[in-house]
Amino acid sequence: LLCLIARGRDGREPVQIVGPAGLRTFLRVVLRYTGTRMLPQFVVHELKDIPYLHTGKPPPLLPSASPDLRESQFGEQPGGRDIERDSDGAWTVLTATEGEMRLTVRAAPLQHGARTVGYVVEEDEKGGRLNP
DSSP states (O other): OHHHHHTTOTTOOOEEEEEETTHHHHHHHHHHHHTOOOOOOEEEEEEOOOOOOOSSSOOOOOOOOOOOOOOGGGTBOSOOOEEOOOTTSOEEEEEEEETTEEEEEEEEEEOSSSSEEEEEEEEOOOOSOOOO
């Protein structure tokens, strides 16, 4: 997918990738060992402490952290965040404002066979009526 995104992205802002803790290491290892070269610049943000909500099964083991494999030749850029959970148990991934419009992207844990989150895009309330 990153290779497809790379097409025609010259000079653009880095792609922002958000996922569970361990994603940064996973991408570094995969990109290093597959020899992939046509990549956009990207920044990885990791959601910390995703709970395991599946009942009746033990949680799968998480991979141990590997040494820093960051190499600019693979496109990773500095600036990735480790995103901690908010007091309500969800994560605020992004808040953006353009003009009078405010947009927030949040993640919340889901019950699944692996540690999983779902994403919600929230907009400010708008006056008026929605036509079907």
